Amino acid sequence: MIESGGGLGGRRLAPGERFRFACRPGLACFNTCCRDKRLPLLPYDFLRLRRALELPAVQLLTDYVELEADPVSGWPALRIKLTEQGVCPFVTDQGCSVYPHRPTCCRVYPLARAVRPAGPGREPREIFLRQETPGCLGWDQPEELDAAAWVRQQGLAEYQAANNYCLRLFMHPARRGEVSLDERQTHAFISALYNLEAFRPLAASPGFGERFGFDGDRLDLALADEQELLKLGVDWLAGVFFGG
Ligand code: SF4
Ligand code: SF4
Numbered sequence: 001m002i003e004s005g006g007g008l009g010g011r012r013l014a015p016g017e018r019f020r021f022a023c024r025p026g027l028a029c030f031n032t033c034c035r036d037k038r039l040p041l042l043p044y045d046f047l048r049l050r051r052a053l054e055l056p057a058v059q060l061l062t063d064y065v066e067l068e069a070d071p072v073s074g075w076p077a078l079r080i081k082l083t084e085q086g087v088c089p090f091v092t093d094q095g096c097s098v099y100p101h102r103p104t105c106c107r108v109y110p111l112a113r114a115v116r117p118a119g120p121g122r123e124p125r126e127i128f129l130r131q132e133t134p135g136c137l138g139w140d141q142p143e144e145l146d147a148a149a150w151v152r153q154q155g156l157a158e159y160q161a162a163n164n165y166c167l168r169l170f171m172h173p174a175r176r177g178e179v180s181l182d183e184r185q186t187h188a189f190i191s192a193l194y195n196l197e198a199f200r201p202l203a204a205s206p207g208f209g210e211r212f213g214f215d216g217d218r219l220d221l222a223l224a225d226e227q228e229l230l231k232l233g234v235d236w237l238a239g240v241f242f243g244g
Contacts, residue, residue: 001170003163004112005037005105010129013111013147019130021110021150022141025095029137033109034091039080041065043193043230044162045103046078052101057195064089067190074179075170076189104163107154110138111147115160117167124164162227166193169234174242188240192233196226199233212239 002008013019024030041049050060063081070077080103083089090098096106110133115126128147132139151157181189191198200223202208209219214232222232238244 001116001163001167002112002114003042003104003108003160004131005039005109006112006131006133008112008114008129010112010131013128013130016146016148018144018146019139020141020144021138022143023110023138027137029135031091031093031095032135033133034088034096034106035082036086037082037088038105039082039088039103040105041078041080041103042159042163043166043233044159044227045105046194047196047226047230048101048159049098049103052098057197061190061194072178073170074181076181076186078194104156104159107156107159108150109133110136111150113160115164115167117171117173124167162230165231166234169238169241172238172242179241185241189237192237193230196229196233200229203229203232203236212236213244 046057046060046065049064050057053060055063061078065078066081068077068079069075080088080090088096090096090102096102110131112129112131113126114129115124118125145153151160191202203219204223208214209216214222214235218232222229
């Protein structure tokens with residue numbers, strides 16, 4: 001799985017390798033990077049944005065999101081719908097209007113992270129790459145740090161933990177090649193990972209736990225906490241699509 005707004009190009013960072021980068025208002029390039037970009041929305045990105053904007057999931061999906069199939073994996077891929085001028089709808093003259101809730105791709109830049117499962121009970125394996133974009137003056141700044149420091153500075157840890165959980169589905173060991181979901185399966189994918197308002201009544205319905213192998217404690221936890229509900233959605237889809 002790739003966390004990036006610009007694919008997986010760029011030079012791989014060695015573990016602990018330091019780089020010079022800083023982004024701030026006042027740079028001549030300020031805000032120019034919030035346009036003409038693919039801005040992927042992973043499930044936790046969507047949840048945070050939905051809470052920030054205080055919108056129903058269906059409205060956020062309709063007004064601000066585009067859906068396509070990921071060209072490599074085939075999974076449905078959601079991204080922020082740019083304006084007709086090719087600009088992110090959340091950018092203002094002062095910067096990002098949803099900054100505390102900006103998605104993974106905006107936090108991780110100027111890096112990209114590629115992550116894959118490492119086996120049962122082991123932390124996923126990750127690599128970071130430099131994503132040098134023409135016109136970005138951040139690379140000329142004096143501040144020096146490594147990927148771990150960038151992750152801390154950008155508040156990425158909770159996003160990456162949630163994204164890592166999705167590996168159980170996105171990189172399921174039973175997946176063979178490109179995924180091809182029909183309309184009904186795509187609807188289930190969107191409901192369980194994005195439209196939690198639609199998934200919650202399904203998870204609460206009589207017989208759901210027995211049918212899909214979730215005990216009462218797990219269901220209670222999920223129904224009380226949206227982040228747990230999202231994890232339940234990941235596991236439910238893994239069961240539905242791959243048998244567990
Ligand atoms: S420094 Fe780079 S990331 Fe920051 S505003 Fe400029 S172009 Fe965007
Ligand atoms: S969400 Fe914020 S940081 Fe990301 S592209 Fe939009 S305005 Fe820029």
